[in-house]
Amino acid sequence: MREPLIFEINKKGRKGYSLPECDVEEKELKRLIPEEYLRKSGLGLPEASELDLVRHFTRLSQKNVSIDTNFYPLGSCTMKYNPKVNEDIAHLSGFAEVHPYQSQNTVQGILQLLYEVEKLLCEISGMDKVSLQPAAGAHGELTSMMMIKAYYEDKKEKRDTVLIPDSAHGTNPASSHFCGFRVVEVKSNRYGGVDLNDLIKKMDAKVAALMLTIPNTLGLFEKNILNISEIVHNKGSFLYMDGANLNALLGIVKPSDFGIDIMHFNLHKTFSTPHGGGGPGSGPVGAKEELVPYLPIPTVEKGEENYYFDYNRPKSIGKVRSFYGNVEVIIKAYCYIRSLGKEGLKKVSHNAILNANYLMKRLKRSFYLPYEQPCMHEFVLSGENEKINNIRTLDIAKRLLDFGFHPPTIYFPLIVKGALMIEPTETESKETLDAFASALIYIAKEMREKPHLLKNAPQETSVFRLDEVKAAKELKLKWQGTLDE
Numbered sequence: 246m247r248e249p250l251i252f253e254i255n256k257k258g259r260k261g262y263s264l265p266e267c268d269v270e271e272k273e274l275k276r277l278i279p280e281e282y283l284r285k286s287g288l289g290l291p292e293a294s295e296l297d298l299v300r301h302f303t304r305l306s307q308k309n310v311s312i313d314t315n316f317y318p319l320g321s322c323t324m325k326y327n328p329k330v331n332e333d334i335a336h337l338s339g340f341a342e343v344h345p346y347q348s349q350n351t352v353q354g355i356l357q358l359l360y361e362v363e364k365l366l367c368e369i370s371g372m373d374k375v376s377l378q379p380a381a382g383a384h385g386e387l388t389s390m391m392m393i394k395a396y397y398e399d400k401k402e403k404r405d406t407v408l409i410p411d412s413a414h415g416t417n418p419a420s421s422h423f424c425g426f427r428v429v430e431v432k433s434n435r436y437g438g439v440d441l442n443d444l445i446k447k448m449d450a451k452v453a454a455l456m457l458t459i460p461n462t463l464g465l466f467e468k469n470i471l472n473i474s475e476i477v478h479n480k481g482s483f484l485y486m487d488g489a490n491l492n493a494l495l496g497i498v499k500p501s502d503f504g505i506d507i508m509h510f511n512l513h514k515t516f517s518t519p520h521g522g523g524g525p526g527s528g529p530v531g532a533k534e535e536l537v538p539y540l541p542i543p544t545v546e547k548g549e550e551n552y553y554f555d556y557n558r559p560k561s562i563g564k565v566r567s568f569y570g571n572v573e574v575i576i577k578a579y580c581y582i583r584s585l586g587k588e589g590l591k592k593v594s595h596n597a598i599l600n601a602n603y604l605m606k607r608l609k610r611s612f613y614l615p616y617e618q619p620c621m622h623e624f625v626l627s628g629e630n631e632k633i634n635n636i637r638t639l640d641i642a643k644r645l646l647d648f649g650f651h652p653p654t655i656y657f658p659l660i661v662k663g664a665l666m667i668e669p670t671e672t673e674s675k676e677t678l679d680a681f682a683s684a685l686i687y688i689a690k691e692m693r694e695k696p697h698l699l700k701n702a703p704q705e706t707s708v709f710r711l712d713e714v715k716a717a718k719e720l721k722l723k724w725q726g727t728l729d730e
């Protein structure tokens with residue numbers, strides 16, 4: 246069943262298209278384009294019939310694991326089902342065919358939508374104003390750090406440090422460092438939350454912000470958040486929330502209620518856009534009043550008679566993205582929020598939390614659960630707490646593929662040895678959760694009795710165990726053969 250390369254399917258003279266006969270005068274290319282710019286030899290593209298082409302790409306697409314084919318409990322990534330109606334609406338011609346260079350009076354509908362999404366995100370988070378421009382979560386982090394930097398430069402305060410817990414997502418220190426801040430790590434306590442003593446020790450007048458993920462990457466709500474907020478604010482610095490895990494908080498609590506000054510959202514996670522594989526995202530930033538003047542330009546405003554872009558914001562950090570952000574993702578978020586409504590969104594979080602706790606309970610007798618307490622929307626097990634037959638977490642993940650499940654996130658967060666980070670999301674049925682739990686429990690037995698099955702996994706997939714380091718370091722993107730017969 247090896248799928249040949251499209252270059253191997255190539256047969257000279259085959260075509261996947263048919264065009265009508267040319268009814269205009271033919272001109273020599275040389276007369277239209279200066280000869281020096283013309284290619285000297287053919288493009289070397291493969292030739293195939295339409296049917297061969299369709300079959301080739303359809304077969305390739307079926308080798309993939311996706312949310313539409315398999316359970317996908319990739320922790321921290323919120324791989325929920327994305328309702329197809331969102332796609333249909335985002336592709337309506339009134340949305341899909343507008344151009345960012347059109348004059349504002351011809352795109353009032355889309356401006357209204359952007360304006361309303363901002364208001365909805367303000368309502369959900371308690372922030373005072375939102376910018377939809379950042380293209381992903383990490384970009385939202387960077388935008389926020391740039392705003393905080395601009396704020397202190399404006400106030401002529403020298404603050405060069407950002408505090409980040411050791412459980413944080415790697416993008417947090419990366420964004421802060423990229424923005425020119427010194428990153429200082431704050432330790433976690435044995436309950437998985439921020440170690441308050443360590444925080445107090447490191448919290449001084451040099452600190453610009455503490456970046457917190459709530460719930461954190463262990464799937465735990467920060468119980469001391471009100472204390473933490475007080476400690477940070479007493480020193481005159483900002484409390485930033487990495488909002489990638491907002492799926493656990495919708496309609497339950499607003500980040501502003503526990504002292505968040507600025508945050509990012511991951512529309513592609515919480516508000517349902519297919520993502521992964523580098524696909525388009527959207528990482529809006531929401532800020533409380535003090536930081537609002539620093540939001541990127543343009544902002545979308547509502548005037549007496551129309552909606553318009555406001556570029557006249559002297560303290561703004563400027564533009565962070567071409568045009569106005571990944572608008573298609575924003576449209577899908579709008580559909581998602583409007584179709585679920587207030588009660589629906591609350592149910593999303595309740596069910597996400599319920600599903601995670603159910604799975605955690607079913608699995609904790611088979612795998613070590615380092616932080617044993619009720620979780621939010623995800624939880625973290627260890628696959629390597631005690632070495633059984635030299636099995637690694639990676640082997641468990643690979644074996645899951647044989648059972649038809651996408652593996653959870655592995656080896657993250659770093660504070661759990663051999664972490665298996667499981668996020669089922671609210672869209673999965675009890676049957677699916679049970680099937681997944683049964684597979685993992687079965688694999689736990691195999692670890693002891695048939696370790697070779699794990700070491701040699703996967704066996705049921707289109708490719709077996711790959712050397713991922715070699716694949717990344719020795720990319721082979723060029724076909725080595727020749728098209729000539």
Ligand SMILES: *Cc1c(COP(=O)(O)O)cnc(C)c1O
Binds near residue numbers: 462
């Ligand atoms: C996904 C994620 C990010 C980064 O978001 P991207 O949209 O992938 O850039 C940051 N923090 C956490 C906790 C995340 O899960």
